[in-house]
Amino acid sequence: MSGALSGFKVVDITRGLCGPYCSMQLGDAGAEIIKVEPLQGDSARLMGPPFIGDESAVYLALNRNKKSVVLDIYKKEGGDILIKLIKNADVFIEDLGPGQPEKLDIGYDQLKPINPKLIYCAISAFGEKGPMANQPGSELVVQAMADYTNSLGAIGAPPVRLGTDVANTNTAVFAFQAIVAALFHRERTGQGQRVSTSMLGSLMHMRGVLWGAQSDPVDSWGDGHHQDNYIMPPEYTYKTKDGHVFLSFGQHDSSDPDAYQKLLAELGLTEMLEKDPRFKVARQVLGTVSRYAWEVKGIWEEKFKNMLTQEVINLFEKYGGLAMPVSNYEMVASHPQVQLLQMIREMDHPKLGKIKQTGIPWRLYGSPAEFQSPPPALGEHTQEVLSKLELSEEDIQHLREIKVTL
Amino acid sequence: MDGPLAGVKVFDLTVAGVGPWASKLLGEMGAEVIHVDAPSIGFTNALPTVRGMSLLMIICNYNKRGIFLDLKARRDRLVAYRLLESCDVFLANMRPGAVDRLGLSYDEVSKINPRIVYCLASGFGERGPMAPVPGAAPQISAFSGWSSTTGERGKPGEFFRHSAHLDFNTSAYIVEGILQGLLHRERTGIGQKIEVDMTSAAISLQTSRFAEFFATGKTPPSMGSTVTTTVPHQAFLCQDKQYIMVGVVEDDQWLRFCKAIGNEELAKDPRFASNPLRVQNRELLIPILDHVFVAKPIRWWEIRLTEAQVPNGRIRGFEELRWHPQIVENEHMVKMTTPRWGTLYVDGMPWRFSGTPGSMRPGFVPGEHTEEVLRELGMVSEG
Numbered sequence: 115m116s117g118a119l120s121g122f123k124v125v126d127i128t129r130g131l132c133g134p135y136c137s138m139q140l141g142d143a144g145a146e147i148i149k150v151e152p153l154q155g156d157s158a159r160l161m162g163p164p165f166i167g168d169e170s171a172v173y174l175a176l177n178r179n180k181k182s183v184v185l186d187i188y189k190k191e192g193g194d195i196l197i198k199l200i201k202n203a204d205v206f207i208e209d210l211g212p213g214q215p216e217k218l219d220i221g222y223d224q225l226k227p228i229n230p231k232l233i234y235c236a237i238s239a240f241g242e243k244g245p246m247a248n249q250p251g252s253e254l255v256v257q258a259m260a261d262y263t264n265s266l267g268a269i270g271a272p273p274v275r276l277g278t279d280v281a282n283t284n285t286a287v288f289a290f291q292a293i294v295a296a297l298f299h300r301e302r303t304g305q306g307q308r309v310s311t312s313m314l315g316s317l318m319h320m321r322g323v324l325w326g327a328q329s330d331p332v333d334s335w336g337d338g339h340h341q342d343n344y345i346m347p348p349e350y351t352y353k354t355k356d357g358h359v360f361l362s363f364g365q366h367d368s369s370d371p372d373a374y375q376k377l378l379a380e381l382g383l384t385e386m387l388e389k390d391p392r393f394k395v396a397r398q399v400l401g402t403v404s405r406y407a408w409e410v411k412g413i414w415e416e417k418f419k420n421m422l423t424q425e426v427i428n429l430f431e432k433y434g435g436l437a438m439p440v441s442n443y444e445m446v447a448s449h450p451q452v453q454l455l456q457m458i459r460e461m462d463h464p465k466l467g468k469i470k471q472t473g474i475p476w477r478l479y480g481s482p483a484e485f486q487s488p489p490p491a492l493g494e495h496t497q498e499v500l501s502k503l504e505l506s507e508e509d510i511q512h513l514r515e516i517k518v519t520l
Numbered sequence: 521m522d523g524p525l526a527g528v529k530v531f532d533l534t535v536a537g538v539g540p541w542a543s544k545l546l547g548e549m550g551a552e553v554i555h556v557d558a559p560s561i562g563f564t565n566a567l568p569t570v571r572g573m574s575l576l577m578i579i580c581n582y583n584k585r586g587i588f589l590d591l592k593a594r595r596d597r598l599v600a601y602r603l604l605e606s607c608d609v610f611l612a613n614m615r616p617g618a619v620d621r622l623g624l625s626y627d628e629v630s631k632i633n634p635r636i637v638y639c640l641a642s643g644f645g646e647r648g649p650m651a652p653v654p655g656a657a658p659q660i661s662a663f664s665g666w667s668s669t670t671g672e673r674g675k676p677g678e679f680f681r682h683s684a685h686l687d688f689n690t691s692a693y694i695v696e697g698i699l700q701g702l703l704h705r706e707r708t709g710i711g712q713k714i715e716v717d718m719t720s721a722a723i724s725l726q727t728s729r730f731a732e733f734f735a736t737g738k739t740p741p742s743m744g745s746t747v748t749t750t751v752p753h754q755a756f757l758c759q760d761k762q763y764i765m766v767g768v769v770e771d772d773q774w775l776r777f778c779k780a781i782g783n784e785e786l787a788k789d790p791r792f793a794s795n796p797l798r799v800q801n802r803e804l805l806i807p808i809l810d811h812v813f814v815a816k817p818i819r820w821w822e823i824r825l826t827e828a829q830v831p832n833g834r835i836r837g838f839e840e841l842r843w844h845p846q847i848v849e850n851e852h853m854v855k856m857t858t859p860r861w862g863t864l865y866v867d868g869m870p871w872r873f874s875g876t877p878g879s880m881r882p883g884f885v886p887g888e889h890t891e892e893v894l895r896e897l898g899m900v901s902e903g
Contacts, residue, residue: 118700118707130769131728143700157770160795161749164735172749175731222874239831241850242872252767252831254745254753259833261841263745265681266670273745273755273763273835276680277669279728280689287692287725292871294699295549299524299876301706307875315870318841318852320688322867325853326575327568328838329864340568342681344837348671349679351662358676360662438659440677442668442739443730446723449663454648457723458730470734472727475720476697480712481704 117144118481122297124148124205126180127187127196129156131253131282132313133209133237134176136289140205141179142474142483143294148199148499149180150187153520155492167466169489174469178461179486181495184520192518193218198503201229205293209237212247222308229306233296235289236310251313256281260317261324265343274348285316347408351440353415357423363435370434377433381417386410463488493520523550523878528702530609531600532556532584533591533624536656537684538641538718539613540580541691546609546698547583548869548878554603554893555581557886559588564886571861573885578861581883587894588887591622600624602897604632608705609698613641616651626713635711637701641694645717655718657683664722669729671742678742686722693721751798751805752777756813756821764818767831771795780828781812781821838865858882 122145126137134149134156141147149156158177162170183199185192197220200206206225208215215221215236222234236242239251240259257263257275267274292309300306318325327333327340351358363374370376378387386393392406418426423439430437439445447458457473474483496519500510513519528551532543540555547553566574589596604610610629612619619625619640626638640646643655644663653659661667661679666686671678697714705711723730732740732748740747745765746754755763768777771794778787786792786808791801798805813821818834825832841847842865851868858864859882869878894900 118704135727139696154771160771162735162796163749163799164732165796166735170749171731171735172728175727175734240846241852244846244849246846249826250770250773250829250831251833252753252765252769253747254755255765255767255831255833258755258765258835261835261837262682263835264837266678267672267744271672272757273765274670274672274678274742275745275747277671277729277740277742277747278666278726280685280725283725283728284689284692287689287696288870291545291692291695291699292873294696294703295524296873296876298699298703298706301703302527305875307873309874310872311870312850312852314846315850315852315868318847319867319870320685321682322579322688323568323575323684324682325838325842325865325867326570326579329866330570330862333568333570344681346681348675349681350671350676351667351679353676360658362658436654436659438662440662440667441665442677443665443733444737444739446663446665447733451644451648451650452719452723455645455717455720457720470730472724472730473720475693475716475724476700477715478697478700478704478712479714480710481700483700 116481117142117483118478119294119297120144122146122204123202124207125150125196125199125203126207128207128209128237130158131172131176131279132286133207133289134158135283135286136293137207138176138179139286139290140293141486144481144483145205147180148203149177149182149490150185150196150199151182151492153184153186153517159492166469169466174463174489175471177489178471180490181499182490182493183496183499184493186518187218189516189518191513191516193220195500195503196220197225197228199499200225200232203229203232204297205233205235207235207237207289207293211250212236212238212242226306231300231304231306233293233300233306234308235293236308237285237289238310238312240314241312242310251281253279253281256313256317260314261321262317266348268347269345280320281313281317284320285311285313288316349408352411352418352426354418354421354423354426358440359418359423359426360438360440361426361430361435363430363433373433377430377435380429383413383417386413459485461485461488465491496520522876523548524873524876525549525551525702526876528552528609529607530554530611531604531607533610533612533614533619535613537576537580537687538690538694539611541688542641542694542698543584543611544580544582545691545695548880550876550878551609553584554889555584555586555884556589556591556600557586559590559887561886570864573861577886578858578864578883579866582880584883585889585893586884586886587890591624597623599894599897599899601632602899603893604629604636607633608635608637608702610636610638611641611694611698615654616642616646630711633711635705635709637698637705637711637714639694639698639701639714639716641690642715642717644719646715657686657718660686660718660722664719665726665739666722668739669726669742672744673742675742686718689725690716690718690721693724749799750795751802752809754806756809758813758818758821759815760817762818762834764813764821765833765835766825769831773830776828777825777830780824780830781809783812854880856880856882860885
């Protein structure tokens with residue numbers, strides 16, 4: 115094992131999209147991940163269709179590197195075993211909600227005496243304080259509350275959410291940061307601690323520029339720059355004969371000062387440049403953040419409708435501009451740059467043959483992160499993990515009979 | 521109190537958003553960050569501005585000191601080398617190859633400081649056909665598939681009008697990488713080179729959606745407020761023309777949801793008994809629910825669903841959020857009083873540490889600490 119977290123042990127009772135992404139990353143970085151699931155399994159196992167065989171595609175994407183142990187932690191025997199597992203662990207991750215772990219004797223203050231060096235990570239939906247602390251959240255609910263849906267769709271139309279599960283995944287990334295930073299501090303001082311993140315907090319953090327921009331009414335409405343975020347119509351980029359293309363032509367993109375004029379001339383748009391002030395400055399008419407882009411888009415698209423995406427790209431690049439096809443996942447997966455980055459990969463699965471995974475987003479030359487093992491079946495490692503706690507075969511069978519495990 | 525990275529020193533050679541936001545997070549965790557700008561820095565008035573200074577610069581500069589170095593000049597390069605002797609982290613987000621031309625390649629820097637944790641961030645990676653392409657968030661939006669799963673049903677993929685999300689997303693993955701480097705070094709004494717790029721970060725962020733592509737070979741379609749794999753998880757129009765967001769994302773929530781909307785029969789309906797069944801039969805279920813929700817105002821449903829512990833909420837914006845107790849008590853948005861730009865609402869920290877809380881302090885004006893840092897290095901400025 116080569117990763118930065120090799121030799122560390124993580125006990126993870128989280129479910130769904132957030133905690134599991136975090137522990138998957140901790141596993142890529144070399145930690146041993148013990149995924150404790152209830153008898154009915156992680157809720158992600160039911161997210162679908164689509165399924166691959168019996169397994170939810172979403173579950174498969176988020177759960178490599180883990181050992182699955184089934185425990186009903188709400189029963190005394192299950193809770194006791196969980197505490198034994200945590201006693202021997204470096205990291206414990208939970209998402210039960212503020213105040214809930216304490217009811218099971220697995221709150222930080224209860225675990226600290228038996229494992230003072232433990233790094234305890236709590237993930238909540240809205241934050242640990244405040245009137246909503248004990249409410250359950252969801253991806254859409256958090257996106258909407260954090261002002262995200264206001265940057266999508268049209269005013270007055272039904273809300274549009276980001277398709278990407280940012281509330282979940284970005285929170286998982288911040289949880290990873292907190293855990294590894296706490297482990298670093300622990301290496302230096304011997305001290306464990308409790309860390310926490312929340313979905314609402316993560317998205318509010320990521321949107322910080324917009325809070326700053328609206329802080330002062332004069333600044334807010336004076337330059338109007340960020341207000342465009344809220345009032346512009348949906349931005350689809352430029353439609354071509356066979357798809358969509360992102361375009362930009364910044365002032366410094368070309369060493370030829372007449373490059374932009376030449377581009378317009380080749381498209382037969384010189385008259386626009388002469389007569390329409392919105393075309394005067396290249397940056398004002400192209401790209402997704404330009405003031406007049408949506409007003410003049412139809413004029414550009416009239417020219418692009420008979421051009422293939424690649425032809426538009428070639429044209430812009432000829433004059434020093436930047437152009438990129440708007441990709442779907444098929445295009446991403448087959449792109450040579452993505453393949454070079456190894457961000458779409460395969461791994462072996464005992465039942466399903468080869469399954470695809472997104473890759474590892476960091477390249478560490480000294481402590482490389484790696485895929486460890488395929489996503490486990492429910493309870494696949496119960497036997498293995500519990501026998502390491504010195505439970506006998508009879509003990510484990512008894513636990514099955516009283517429905518503490520499968 | 522100090523953060524978990526107290527005593528860690530960062531040589532921060534970053535520009536625009538991706539790099540500086542990453543080093544800002546390190547600074548909030550207690551690292552000492554020295555931000556290096558070229559004296560000709562042109563970014564100070566990039567919109568939006570607050571009292572003349574680029575807002576992005578203000579927000580990215582918390583906890584940092586700022587110095588001017590012209591790294592093309594030999595004299596300033598020597599200052600950089602001297603500074604690097606005592607640094608733990610090097611971070612740059614220039615175009616691939618640019619740091620080499622400034623004499624700050626990993627080979628050069630690790631000669632001066634073998635234990636350095638050296639991180640380069642880029643748009644598309646350090647090598648390959650697209651390495652020279654400038655990586656800004658809109659390009660990554662287009663390239664990484666990010667927009668293809670967002671938008672109204674039936675429309676082409678919509679661009680998120682706050683494209684900075686993909687910038688700061690990359691910053692978050694950079695911090696993950698650097699923290700691994702620091703931890704590894706603490707355990708082994710060995711530094712290393714690390715690379716992170718916007719494309720990999722954007723693809724990894726989309727893992728739970730790429731999942732569906734892996735199963736079906738097709739990109740999951742844009743579906744407005746709803747999503748392929750969970751039902752019901754979408755906006756519903758209420759009587760007072762407002763939309764309530766509702767998510768039944770755990771099995772036990774379905775029964776409580778049906779009770780809360782006054783339709784326990786629905787909970788017994790075998791067509792909707794589990795999430796996979798609800799997904800398969802969504803075209804039957806959703807019209808039933810549309811009909812239910814439109815009969816009452818949004819507040820009616822918020823009260824009932826909250827009581828029933830079913831995820832629900834409404835759309836909120838800055839004006840409400842800045843006063844909302846959930847935001848205020850958790851410091852998801854905080855007020856920062858800056859010495860030069862007044863009091864601003866800004867992002868809160870994305871984590872809490874019980875033992876090593878970290879902090880947020882206003883940052884620098886470019887070049888402000890050049891003299892001070894030179895003095896600390898035992899060097900004197902010229903002229």
